[in-house]
Amino acid sequence: MPPPQRFPSLLRRSSLVLLASSFLPVAFAVHQKNAGPEKVELKFKLPPPAPLSPEDEMKTFKVEKGFHVELVASEPMIESPVAMSFDDQGRLYVVEMRGYMHDLEGGGEKEATGRVSLLEDTDGDGRMDKATPFLDNLVMPRAVLAVNGGALVAVPPNLYFCKDTDGDGKADVKDVVASDYGTLGGQPEHMANTPVWAMDNAIWSAGYATRFKLRGGMWQKDSGLGRGQWGLCQDNYGRLYFNYNSDMLRADLLPTEAFTRNPLLRNATSINAKVAADQTLYPSHPTPGVNRGYDPKSLRADGTLSKPTGTCGALIYRGDAFPAAYRGNAFVPEPCANLVKRFTMSEADGVVKATNTARSAEFLTSTDERFRPVEATNGPDGALYLVDMYRGIIQHQSFLTHYLIANIKDRKLETPFNQGRIWRIVPDSKERLQPVKAAKDVKLLSHANGWVRDTTQRLIVESGDASTVPALKELLATGTPLARLHALWTLDGLASATPDLLRSALADKDAQVRAAAVRISGRDLAPDLIALTAEKDALVLAHLSIKLSSLNLPDADTALAKLLASHGKIALVREGALTGLRGREAAFAKLLAAQLSKNNTAQITPVIEALGALLAAANKAGPFEDMLELAAAQPQGGTVQVAAIKGLATAGGDPKSKVPAKLLWLDAEPASLKKLKAAMTDKTSAKLFTSVEARIAWPGKPGAPPPPKIVPLNEAQTALFEKGKTIYATLCAACHQPHGFGLDGLAPPLVDSEWVLGKPEITARIVMQGLAGPVKVGGRSFNLAMPPLPQLSDEDIAGVLTYIRREWEHTASPVDAKTVTGIRAQSKSHMAMWTEEELKNLGKKPSTK
Template identity: 35%
Template sequence: MKKNKKIVIGILALSSFIYTCKVTQTALKRDADGKIIVNTNPSPAYLSPEESMKTIHLQKGYHLELVASEPMIHEPVAIVWDGNGRMYVAEMNTYMQDVDGTGEMKAVCSVKRLEDTNDDGKMDKSVIFIDNLVLPRMILTLDDRLLVNETNSNNIYSYRDTNGDGVADEKKQVFNNDAINTGNLEHQKSGLIWNIDNKIYVTVENARYSYENGQIKREFLPEGASGQWGLTHDDYGRLYFSAAGSETPALNFQQNPAYGRLDFKDQYNDEFQAVWPIISTPDVQGGVNRLRPDSTLNHFTGCTGQSVFRGTALPNDARGDLFICEPVGRLIRRAKVTNTAGKITLTNAYNKEEFIASTDMNFRPVNSVTGPDGSLYIVDMYRGIIQEGNWTKPGSFLRSKIVPRGLDKNIGRGRIYRVVYDGIKPDKKRPQMLNQPSSELVAYLEHPNGWWRDNAQKLLVVRGDKSVVPALKTLATTSANPLARIHALWTLNGLKSLDEPTLNQGLKDKDASVRKTAVWICDEKLREGNTSLLSMLATLKNDPSEDVRFQLALSLRYAKADQSKALLADVLAQNNNVPVLVESQKKYQSAIDAKAASERNAKLMAEADRKLVTEGGLIFKQLCATCHGADGKGVSIGGKDMPAPPLASSKDVTGDPQKLIKILLHGLSGPINAKTYPDVMPALGFNTNDYIASVLSYIRNDLGNKASTIKPADVKKVRDLHASRTKPWTITELESSK
């Protein structure tokens, strides 16, 4: 890397861009019934940080503090902290710099490193840690190294500052996959979060990762993890995904994706789907169908950047709540999480209002996270356009709303906020974990702030220092804090030093969450054929906790030994009154049956056709399943309409192949079979003919469909014939051209 291109912004005058005092907001207007009166004619003008904060309304008792803004940062999308409390900010500096997305893939983006040098809670030093990146989308700190993944790439690199100047001068590849991502950048993976099980999770693809000996290893999952932008976990390792493409604010949180996907239609209801902006929201790609009579967004569409609050600087009743960003609606939802017999449901914490909402049209919250000080942090990309260029083309609904308002001119800014509660002060103790010996990190596994526990565990596992094993065993078996016992068990497991006596103690723990953790840890041993744990596990089939019994069934699912399979059958038979367990097993068996049917069909195909279908299946599960469903039956959670038509057992799919090719090449808009969907089918014509052919061949020969495959030559013929087309097809056009 070229150091002479690195610009150290250095210590900056706080008064020029940092405003951290409590700001007095303009009072919201309410009608006689107390309902908020919506601002139906908001100004699209750029506001200074101080001005914008006055427009951001929080529930009673809460307020914002500005931690950083332009010129210190520009176009921020994600933040992480290293063990010494230094913040790294991924900047998508080229994202939609005009309404056409000109120059979006230029390698000029950055990751900044911000520091608070005087411990007052405000960032006052900024360094360009890495430059010349293509839209950095995933960042994760290890020790003094930062892992980074860029848009269009599957490779992961670690960056390190070896001479203390704050600029990365060491770059090493830690994961190699030279396949190029050709999908729209909104449809590529995000995440790269280190979960409590020492696995690194991402969205979209059917894989998770782990760190071993300086390299990242990939482990394939039975189904794609789903989701789009945003991924989080709670204190116990439960993951929460979201999918803006299917307008689904939260999904795949009933079980770990290693066991397959599981969602329930009633895991939240249509009331939860409804969102409550306080301004008109005309720039929604779903068009007028997504607007109420008062011109506000009627339900989630840009759901993203979620986080479970795990800190100490908000009231206790906020711990464990799920916060979901909705940048199209300029708001943030606070969801209460309820566990009923192992099944998780979500409800809005407020009645027809949001936790945070703004009347500033450029307020674009895209990420949230718990910080070292115990606060909830909000990443505001602060810009006019929040949708990618595929949806802002000439003639699109969005373009007609963006350009007249000049929203395309509001670029190059960004803010990071801290949510503060009156009367609770954030913890100003600066972490120094990178400088501390492993023996001192063990104590942080009992810290009340989840950020400290997570980072202490991660550092201990990355260091691989087994001198702390005795202390960890003591913590795992004697700590009064169940969360500390859980972290100690996982840390021992990550150090490959968890012996059976300690694990058995966890299986007998008085706390159900610890017992569930111990069962989860048994996964790898059971998959390897280990039977020594079965007698202990068998005692849990009648455990008083449904969570423990559910996890027991999941952990036995992929066990190899016959004794394990026999125990699983016993568990299923004795727990047919636990709905989440029954439904999970039913879906798993359905997936097995579908796979068997696909394999039977594949045997009847020529090798070339079989290859097309196999490759198409991978693409479908990582991209198309977001809106059409992994089984092709559509996505319907929370009582809302499906975002896209079902493809399973569909005559439209098995019919005219040219019609399907046209749709994938150029997109589709308007009603389908007399039903109007909230979004257009985006054009995928920027992909190769082989890509298009494989996806279509898969949906025509799986998902309950059976038809001829589509060859790359077929795609080329249609592509050449309609090379001048620039807008999506309508069903009427497709039928008339047939």
């Protein structure tokens, strides 16, 4: 698979002429592993295009009938814009990545030339006429979110809260909210971006696994799941949408924070769900200059890009200016094809689907190859706004191919790099749209414009104003479904969602309100949640299964088993239940099997299989054996028995992994094996049984290796283990998690990791100097940067290594401080972060080839 292309490059104007092939030798390509062929073929020989003025660029746009494009801002007011955010007064914060790609070597990226500008329309004509450098002299800023009277600004590795307190438009407060929001000097397309205040009153980001909450003026951190590459948005119900360079739209159908409770639930369809099946593109002109343009699968015969390669900044349109048919649609920028695609959205049983509306044309296209839409957003006037980076090169130098470099040089596309525009798409009308200023006015939660509702909710929650509670209660009782939903979440943000209010919301006529009420309810409402047996809506049932499994109460587990016995075939309901069952899989499987009847086998079977798969991934011998006993107790050859064995046969939960599954040692041969072997006689079942039997061993099993020898820790080693445990909880658990299974998109697992259980001189170096770039752990790839921990002494490092090598049923040898001291001396000249290749080649002589 080729590497990601966040801002991949260069597109062609409609006057292209297909010429005889010409070959250009290229001296270099930065990304050597995926640089493509060195001898490149430029099938479309094009004249160097002249940069266009905003007025001339506007003439190149083709937008769906009934709409037109208006200019909001352009250079020299802004340069190289990549992100924007409206504040409650309609002012616009714009991130200008002015250091990005001044040349093919990435010149400019280390210079403090970036800024966040605050734009204002002082005369009310719809065009920004005043720009103030809100925050200046920044190195490659990435993102901004208007919040709390100021803005969150991402300048890797920091996320700052900045505020202007004296009214001059310039930030005079700059507080660090997080220091792991990306990496200084890292690749722009692989770092945290696009913070969004979502309906749940938490701030989520793309490519970042921590969410923030503002409470009483203080920033609180909480774990989520890192997902998406560039861009994040929400729909009317708070579902989060994002994308990847070659996948235009994905969504979390259920709350991602629930899935952090079960790190082994990695293949869930409820999160990171692919919602757009058909992503065919229809550019309005040939676009052969994309990074992989040399690959015949990338382009059509006419030179147009057929599939996305640089998707970013998607938006669910929630304004009130567009016709009704467009509301709730997804609008997705694809800068490589100079277009914005529109998807219509539909939902059934909580599952969202995006349908490609294009048949030969897109919602918005341009024949100007420098039109680079990188973010779309809703505006206070109900219009759709676009950030246009406007430049020739958008592919980061880390991923340039020989082919693309040849295109850039041949067509003189390195400059200019200091232009940029903000556009507004509006429906044709004689009257100009007027922006709405949000306020702490509960009535605005009923506004037709989603931006107004969101901003109003944020302002009320930020203020903590208890005087709004009576009006919010009234709205919760009498408002429209969307207004009731906002009222409920606003009350929750004010810590005023009382049990009585939640009981009423649990019986609301609208399923989204009921689902939110389930999500907000605490343990004090356990009896009310357990009593929701008559619920029929799949989305509410999914939220209910999440909540019941999280309670870890006998009555709740019984209710959950009954719920799954009726609705276990529904993926969202099943996966919701699995989020809270880590460590209880076998016990719950027994409880669920007790519900088995002639009429519900089809509902129970997929849940049993899923529980077995989780146990296979957990690599714990005791629970694995418990599931074998449960399987043996089922009707011989029956579907539930086969499902249990099929789940246990999933080779550790990751079918793509080439790493052999961990051998699980039992005290003796389980009595269940003979019974299962006799029962599973058909070819398919017998194969599954053989796979499961190969996972376990016991003393004396024919062909089994010798049992592992576990040497107990002595007193000094035990003290070192305990010290390491404390340090791990303080410094490491936020990313790798207390359970050691890590966080997808942020930190790889430590449990059963070949890195942790391998040579300590490798893990010691990672702790000392850090690790950067892609790394494979357990057969899965992680693209990350672990910073060094220079504050740790040799004894501290020895303690952490001893802890992770003996925790989680690990049996590796402890590490002493003297060993770490020796490793430090050996690697003292290594100043940069290590790479996977360097660590794997430690001690090897360099190749002479």
